[in-house]
Amino acid sequence: MKTAAHSPTEALAVCQHCGTNLAPGQLDFCCAGCATAYHLQRSLSEAAPQEWSAFVKPREDGSWELQLAVEGIHCASCIWNIESSLREEAGLLEARVNYTTQRLRLVWRGEPAEGDRFAARVTSLGYRLHPLAGSAQEDSERDQQHLLRCLAVSGFASGNLMLISVALWSSTAESMGMATRDLLHWLSALIAIPALMFAARPFLGSAWKVLRHGRTNMDVPISLAIVLATGMSLWETVHRGEYVYFDSAVMFTFFLLIGRYLDARARGRAKSAAAQLLSMLQGSATILEDGARKVIPLEALARGMRVLVAAGEKIPADGYIVKGQSALDTSLITGETMPQVASVGTRVFSGTINMEAPLEIEVVHGNDQTLLSQIVRLMEHAEQGQAEYVRLADHAARLYTPSVHALAALTFLGWLFLMQAPWQVALLVASTVLIITCPCALGLAVPVVQVLASGRLMKRGVLLKSGDALERLASIDTIIFDKTGTLTEGRPRLTSAYHTDAQLRLAASLAVHSKHPLSRALLAAYQGPLIPLEVSEHPGQGLQSQYQGGPVRLGNRAFCQVPETGQQGLLEIWLVDGLEPPVLFTFADQLREDAKAVIAALGQQGLSLHLLSGDRPFVVESMAKALGLRQFQSGLTPVDKCEFIQQLEATGHRVLMVGDGLNDTPALTAASVSMSPSSAIDIAQNAADIVFQGHQLAPVLFTLHTARHATRLVKQNLVMALLYNVIAVPIAVLGYVTPLIAAIAMSSSSLVVIANAFRLTRRSGDAL
Secondary structure (H helix, E strand, O other): OOOOOOOOOOOOEEOOOOOOEEOOOOOOOOOHHHHHHHHHOOOHHHOOHHHHHHHOEEOOOOOEEEEEEEEOOOOHHHHHHHHHHHOOOOOEEEEEEEOOOOEEEEEEOOOOOHHHHHHHHHHOOOOEEEEOOOOHHHHHHHHHHHHHHHHHHHHHHHHHHHHHHHHHHOOOHHHHOHHHHHHHHHHHHHHHHHHHHHHOHHHHHHHHHHHHOOOOOOHHHHHHHHHHHHHHHHHHHHOOOOOOOHHHHHHHHHHHHHHHHHHHHHHHHHHHHHHHHHHOOOOEEEEEEOOEEEEEEHHHOOOOOEEEEOOOOEOOOOEEEEEOOEEEEOHHHHOOOOOEEEOOOOEEOOOOEEOOOOEEEEEOOOHHHOHHHHHHHHHHHHHHHHHHHHHHHHHHHHHHHHHHHHHHHHHHHHHHHHOOOOHHHHHHHHHHHHHHOOOHHHHHHOHHHHHHHHHHHHHOOEEEOOOOHHHHHHOOOEEEEOHHHHHEEEEEEEOOOOOOHHHHHHHHHHHOOOOOHHHHHHHHOOOOOOOOOOOEEEOOOEEEEEEOOEEEEEEOHHHHOOOOOOOOOOEEEEEEEOOOOOEEEEEEEEEOOOHHHHHHHHHHOOOEEEEEOOOOHHHHHHHHHHHOOOOEEOOOOHHHHHHHHHHHHHOOOOEEEEOOOHHHHHHHHHOOEEEEEOOOOHHHHHHOOEEEOOOOOHHHHHHHHHHHHHHHHHHHHHHHHHHHHHHHHHHHHOOOOOHHHHHHHHHHHHHHHHHHHHHHHHOOOOOO
């Protein structure tokens, strides 16, 4: 886009990115989009602090806000490092990092340029910053690919090392010979050292970054254990010793990478959902200015502007129709599939689609105040709430690093001075303590159950997108259902039978010329040949043609001149053919075939069930009665749904939200856990923690049963893994852990955890 926003006579400079003339008082860019594109072309790792001033936004209370993407966050302690460092800055009101989407949000009073100082504080800690509109999603995908490669290398090396270790564990140096044992040790070193140099980079790189700036995180003891175990093993190999732990170091790295990769995938999906929502707030709009058409960025839309929206285009801003009449697809906002007739004076919202005829709209809210932008803010706020929940567990995580380091250091000093052991032995025991505090059993306790649960659910068409979704699902006490597309199939079907085959054929021959959902449903109900007709469409009203010498119409009551009967809530189309009596075609959005049985089964488990919908009261009440739901609300906006969930959670309830539309997206994100059918729009699926396929609702019940069983198994595995630690750590400190004992203990604890997890696959009786 290269449009001149101002005349050359007014301009003082030219946009550094697109060449547009700039008016007096403007910055170095013509719009925020150009500023973003300009910054992305530069090396952000070496960006000067003042570059971030272009992204500072004013707030209504007079403060300033800056939101940036943070690269380099690997664990929850990174969040604590950034936030605790920023709290030392004077004038900063708020500094929050969202762990899920890795976004930094800064709020302060004073000058906009102070944001550069705060951003510089973050980069000084070893983290990189990006604009939100930048390549954060691409960076996330690259990180996942890198972790997957590291995982493959460590897994391949672990398999080969275990083959060698079997020979070492099952024999002694005397029986196999010193030369053979040394050869196997050197073969292990040749496999392990290159593998660790590549596969352990995510941990080693993260630890090095924070240590350079005098900080620490969870990757520091992990890296220290890997380095000491490998270094000691190499030392023992060179000096023909027997304490060689190459296999343990590589397997330790392999299992840690599994958890790191699963976490990166979950956060990548969350970033994708946010990126898709934000993309809907970007683009361009055509406005009328002094009688001439002009294309401007959506960010430049302001109150009072006249916007032209062609048929098939999305409405770019909230406003009122001042010219034209059409039908609007409001499904992204309301979740309802039926188009709404819109004419002069009708209120419209950004994100809805103009289906039939051109419209002229007067803007009442700019791009950052539209209903769609409110949905985006609600999602970000809800995501931040979940990040706060994650950080509660981080208090224990912050104690882990100093505790492990202190225990290992005390072990080393105790053996060196109290036991008067050689420094090699003391260091070996200390490194053993570092490793044994994160045994394979503890690393497998959760991932094995997650993998088995994911596989079991996948066979039933259920996809997990969040690593802790099942844990959160197991604790719910309230379920909220959306109506259209969730409890129903989301598409109308012809239900009336008071018409002849000839009348259905004529109606279908007219309906084929329209994209209206009821026209498509009418056409789907007819399977025969159509009548060739020349049809004219009246936007928001119906279709008209000539048939057998007379006029024929298909449309709403008013268009077909059918008197009102007082009926309400019906989806209907009328056919008028000359002097013949008008023919009524009625439609209904069908319930999922097992919806009633699933609702009844969930109710028997003592769960509180709610139906929230943006549809009309009559329709919602009828459906609630058909399903046996006592708690229902109609006519709700996305904000209403989100506030309802927040009120429930504020009183201690754990909420599952099941929805499928953009209007459900804030609620899906705000709930404790969320599910969405595969027929949902992409944004709803990305926002949901769980996606289920098929035309039935049974996966909701099946997933809940699986989650509760999986959570019980995870708790049992953690108890067994902790018991292993309680027993193994003192033994390691006392120096009684030999390679054979360590191998037996590690293998036994892992086998016990895996065997317990496999009980999940024998679970039966979950089907309706």
